[in-house]
Amino acid sequence: MQNRYGKLASWVYNLDKPIGRSFGDQEYYRQRLEHCDDGPILEPAVGNGRIFVPLLEAGFPIEGFDASDEMLGYCHDECRNRNLSASLTRQTFEQFSYDKRFAAIIVPAGSFQLVTDIASAGAVLKRFFDYLTPNGRLIVDLDPIGSFIGQSGSVRSWVAEDGDLLTLTDHRVDTDYIAQTTLSHLRYEHWRDGSLMATELDLFKLRWWGVEEFALALQAAGFSDVIVSGNYQHGRPPQKNDQIISFEARRPEGVAV
Ligand SMILES: C[S@@+](CC[C@H](N)C(=O)[O-])C[C@H]1O[C@@H](n2cnc3c(N)ncnc32)[C@H](O)[C@@H]1O
Structure with a gap:
């Protein structure tokens, strides 16, 4: 099985990227989610909670899922240690489901690139779209080629x-x-x-994805207003040596549910 994030992999992830460790993304997501008041936020592939726990602690109504029991175990422990009640489930990108929709879905740390089949990736983007409220936003980080x-x-x-x-x-x-x-x-x-x-x-x-390729994939899934940014400078188009590329896109209003 690929991309398993088993016992040792999760242990190493938690040592290397503990709660709150930032690559510029903690600040970026906090800022992008600041006025997101129309509903809960979802972080698929939440991992050990590196980004999730600080956002929850700051009062953001965030929920998460992950495919790895071991990664979720770290996230649960970190929440328990801080007396935070967290909605965390074991689910996958490909099959997740909820009985509600979200005002924002965030996928930091290049996790979307763990979906390696192009048809599955398109279906996952469509699933993100379906679980957003009208005007809800998807924010995804990709590592450059x-x-x-x-x-x-x-x-x-x-x-x-x-x-x-x-x-x-x-x-x-x-x-x-x-x-x-x-x-x-x-x-x-x-x-x-x-x-x-x-x-x-x-x-x-x-x-890996080309910048235009991913923007087109977002549009094919129904998203509009795609904004592509480099190195967590929102609205600044990516440049040659940027370390990270962020995509933000909106589910338009008036799309039939
Ligand atoms: C790079 S870590 C990201 C953790 C966290 N979001 C962060 O920003 O630090 C990637 C996570 O994706 C999870 N993952 C891998 N394949 C997955 C899948 N198909 N569905 C859901 N989660 C998956 C792994 O278990 C791991 O926790």
Whole structure:
């Protein structure tokens, strides 16, 4: 199974990107959601709650889902530690459902690129559209193409709370220029006093999008008023060396439900 975010992957994610860690996105989302008063907010692929928990703590009516029990476990723990009551469910991009609609749906951290099949991606965008209120907004961050085809083969490590060592070896094994996907082997290892305690291999697949291609996909799903921004400067069109590209689009009023 791909993009599993299992036990070690989730542990590493939580060490590397704890609650509140910002790449400029915490401030950006908070600002973009400031006057979003017409209903709840949804964060699909909420993960450990890096963005979700600070928004909930600040009073935003946000709910979330994720495909990984382990990632959701971290998010639940962080909410419990702060006495926050959170609406979190285990669901997927492809099949999520609610008995309500949202004033905004946010997908930070390039998570949408975990949907690697183009037909599924179109269906997910349509599902986002269906779960927005009229005038509701979808905000999605995508990593630029350069981050996919640059160098691969890194080794990183983290020291856990109890002194144990976690390592991640990232090895890209396939790049498909037609499907616009990369497949990487992410090998996680958990070491204690020089002994290997556990290891995990995540088959990690991502899809890259062209800027215009994604804007067209949003329009094909029914969205209007697509605004594309670079490096979290809202309304500033993306430039060559930007690290992140954000798309904001609106569900027009008057679309039959
Ligand atoms: C990069 S993390 C993002 C976490 C969080 N949104 C953030 O900004 O830090 C990606 C998340 O996507 C989840 N995920 C992967 N495939 C998914 C799917 N098909 N449906 C829902 N969530 C998925 C993973 O479990 C993981 O928690």
